[in-house]
Amino acid sequence: MTHTAGNGTFTAPDSPGPERSSPPPGGTAPAPPRARRQPYEVPALLLGLLATPAALSANSATTTLPDIGEDLGVSVSSATWIATAFGLLMAVCTPLMAALLKRRGVRTVVPACAVLVAAGTLLVLVAESMPLLILGRGAQAIGGSGLVTTAINLAGTPRRMGVVTAGSGILGALGPLAGSLLTEHVSWHAALSLSALALLAVPGVIRTAPALPEEGARTPFDAVGAVVLMALVSALVFIPRFPLPALVCAAVVAAVLVVRVRTRPDGFVPVAVLRTPVFLIASVVVCALSTSYFSLLYVVPRALKDSEGWDAGLVGTGTLVALLIGSAASWLLAAFSTRMSRAAVLTVLLVLGVLAPVTAAVAPWAALMLVASGVSVFVSSSGQATLSVYAANSVPDGQRPTAIGLFTLCYQLGGAFGPALAALLVI
Structure with a gap:
């Protein structure tokens, strides 16, 4: 019997036949093999903890930008690139992380993304320049996109998905207040390090999540399709800053994506x-x-x-x-x-x-x-x-x-x- 879920296809043993139930000579019957874990066995609260710190971290930056600009000697307008980079990479990397999850499975994606979040947080904590700070926030965003995508894939039901989305909404709402309080009483470095809270869920998710990737994971990766989709998302995200150029770029890249989908129907955008x-x-x-x-x-x-x-x-x-x-x-x-x-x-x-x-x-x-x-x-x-x-x-x-x-x-x-x-x- 085969069970298919968001991040993998898993086979449970069929009912044992007569030959399976017969004990070996001089011994006892072996215990029937255990079915593999299903995605919904990962506790919903654990999935919430894995995903929601990304929203908290994203919104905590909104009240810290003046302090960051003053500390680093840049204008508030320039400091907003911290938020822009975070949001852009979260959006661009989401479909990439979904593809990686399909090909490699939870046990590969979650540890890799945890390393990115940890490394990005370390860079944020020691950053004394805009380039280093943006690099750290970028690593947090890339890792966070993978953790969020994993949590959504493992949720499986609206009720469990509700824990993830409601939690993200609640922590997102608290983000500006948390950023303000941490900046006032600790530092803006601490306010931008809240993504690291997701690391608390990583051991439990790795222990309880299925290990195998989705069927079809061995199909060739459509790198061209991935690059074209990333370019389209980037153009769309930049519309608020550069409306006309971004709209023109988005239209051109969308046309290229249509051609790519037609020539590679089983590619990155199936x-x-x-x-x-x-x-x-x-x-x-x-x-x-x-x-x-x-x-x-x-x-x-x-x-x-x-x-x-x-x-x-x-x-x-x-x-x-x-x-x-x-x-x-x-x-x-x-x-x-x-x-x-x-x-x-x-x-x-x-x-x-x-x-x-x-x-x-x-x-x-x-x-x-x-x-x-x-x-x-x-x-x-x-x-x-x-x-x-x-x-x-x-x-x-x-x-x-x-x-x-x-x-x-x-x-x-x-x-x-x-x-x-x-x-x-x-x-």
């Missing part, structure tokens, strides 16, 4: 995945929900400050409470989604996903704006949890890690599109 309607719908919806969330993350605090006259402390407190409640509540939808039809889940996500930005745009009271922010993180996090499972289960078994990597990439692109849209709305 046709079998792109031709799956459920995967495409799930990816488009999660990108839209993520874009809306990251837009409101910037628009609502600005509106509360400019239109309502709230001071920075009140804005920060109100936003934090709204995001924490929304992130925690997202697990409830993820947990109960198994009792709902796919159409019902999609309806809830789309209706609330539309209501959140509309409410923020027309709300006459500040409280409603904060409610809109909470709803946006609720649908974004629960959408990632539920739709990722739908997307992964809709493609052929051998393509599940690839589908999860591409789906997660679509979610992360919302982090690039959202701020760009927010900049247009608040001008």
Whole structure:
């Protein structure tokens, strides 16, 4: 009997036949072989610990940039490249890590990514220049993308995925506060080292996760397809900084990617995945929900400050409470989604996903704006949890890690599109 899961295909022993049950002469019958561990045997809380520090680390930088700029003798604008590099490498490396996970398995990917996170954290702790700091943050991002991709692959169910996504939302909301407190009482080096918390989960994940890679791992690696996709993602991520050049580059590279997919249908971006309607719908919806969330993350605090006259402390407190409640509540939808039809889940996500930005745009009271922010993180996090499972289960078994990597990439692109849209709305 064969069990197929997100990161590997595992064979359990069939029921023993008569010849297996007969004891050898002069001895006792051997114990039946044990089935290999399944991905869902990795505790969900362990997966959450493996994945969520990446969100905490990413958002902790938002309140440390002035101190970093002052310490390193650069402008705040230049210091933002720390955040840009982290976000870019997280997005670009997600599908690459999914491909590596498919070919090499958890027992290779997790230790390698743990080494990257540890090395990057060490560089961050000793960094006294921008190049060294960006190098350290880049290593943290590359390693973090692999740990997040692994956690999502091993989750397997919406309920368990909800632990990962809700945890990421909660820690993401706490990131700016954690960065501010650590910078004030310790140093900004410590604030940028929070990725290392994921290392606490590494021994347990390696011990309980399946060891074998996915079927088809021996197929030739499509390096050209990987480079073209990375170039497309890079162009999309740079749209907020360089809109026109990035858009032109993205259009050209997208055309090249279409040609590559047609000539190599089983390559880095498989046709079998792109031709799956459920995967495409799930990816488009999660990108839209993520874009809306990251837009409101910037628009609502600005509106509360400019239109309502709230001071920075009140804005920060109100936003934090709204995001924490929304992130925690997202697990409830993820947990109960198994009792709902796919159409019902999609309806809830789309209706609330539309209501959140509309409410923020027309709300006459500040409280409603904060409610809109909470709803946006609720649908974004629960959408990632539920739709990722739908997307992964809709493609052929051998393509599940690839589908999860591409789906997660679509979610992360919302982090690039959202701020760009927010900049247009608040001008």
